[in-house]
Amino acid sequence: MKLDFSIILPWLPNFGAALIVTVQVTICSLLLGLVLSVPLSLCKISNLRPLQVFADFYTSVFRGVPLLVQVFMMYFGIPLVLPVKFNAFQAGTLVFAMNSAAYISESMKGGIRAIDRGQYEAAMALGVHYPSMMKDIILPQAIKSVLPSLVNEFISLLKNTTLISSIGLVDILRVGQMIQSKTYRAFEPFFVIAIFYYVLVMLLSTLGKYLERRVNKSDRH
């Protein structure tokens, strides 16, 4: 069979629109995940046993259940038992964010643990209350060590967002399927998509390695 990449050209506008969807889902999930990871990591380092148990259970659920099952659950399952309704974008973003929170909170926990006891003691000796101490002294330092893993999380989110095509959102993968069904050609569209993701992920991991070096460097006082 002869390859003909020119069949892609008429679909470029669709790819453009789909790219926006992919990027939106990824960024929204990452930001929401980051926000959720803060209380989750605070539960993990808390002295209160019930909070720890909750946070560990949360993490194990999102690690233990296949992502596609989670997506189907959120989109098809939950609205049948709870009075909520999600469109595909919301359901996907929510699932990805909750997943990211599980992962990011682990490295956030590590970041918080790595902070010298003296930082807590100095804050306490100055009369700073726990919430301000965490918000202004501890977390800003912990976030720094979380940066590299945020990039990794961004990468896996970017790849995982292809799952939302299965609940009908038109992302890049979905455009590939549309081309396939219209033109009966599969190699060209999926090859282009594969290259696209590969290049993007390589660029991002370079960024991640760069950040990791920066973080390690500024650790040396």
Place this chain on the structure above:
Amino acid sequence: MIDIKGLYKDFGALHVLKGITLHIDQGEIISIIGPSGSGKSTLLRSINLLEEPTFGEIWVEGRLITPPDPYLHPEVIRASNTYKKLSGTADDAQLIARIKKEDLLYEKHEGAEYRRLLREITGKNFQSAYEVRKKIGMVFQHFNLFPHMTVLENMTYAPVKVLGISKEEAAERARRLLTQVGMLDKIGVYPSTLSGGQKQRVAIARTLAMEPDIVLFDEPTSALDPEMVKEVLDVIKALAKTGITMVLVTHEMGFAREVSDRIVFLDEGVIVEDADPATFFSTPKSDRAQAFLEKVL
């Protein structure tokens, strides 16, 4: 100003402080010295509740900062079920002594009157750790500056957040104190660019920015290269002349002798000597203090 009564501190099975009683007056400068592991830091850190005492009470400026210790209040012991059960077996003084010695009180079983008396002591006198820490500053061996904040931010953060003064006033205060410790030219830099001596001078200024009545120092020069010790000691000496109350843990004997009003010698969790510096360094009474001084002088 500071009243430490019958203070005990255990870390699990390790008994670090074993009945410390110490009174510190307003404006006094006290140096706590003693062998490594004798409990100096633990004692110092109890004063601002970085360590929670196991038994005993600490009073700061007339306010109780620990839970009340029933063993320190005979009227509370007398109200306990344990006392009532044992009464008749010995006279009052012996009984109270025995209950203390054998640690016989068990809060849950001592009855309503006992608990009411303890609550009353708390209600009348208690002050939370947060309130106390506004009045007690602490300078650490390892400075503990906040690395993600500039010198200025390090100095204004707590005064604004905790004392509620305006940013402008806090910045003004910071400039005045940095001038005092000779660090004004570093006001905009991050701590990682400073030398150890400079960091400690900033840390002292940061503590003073809270305008504390009392400053605690835990070996403020032990982490410094020798050539930087003097600049920090000079700052502390100048501070000692301002009439502020200071409690220092230090290994710098010459310095302790020069600035202190009193020397407290701690060994194995008990105060072995408490004397003025001239007496302590020339004629220590105990063998343990003599042995210690021979080693360090």
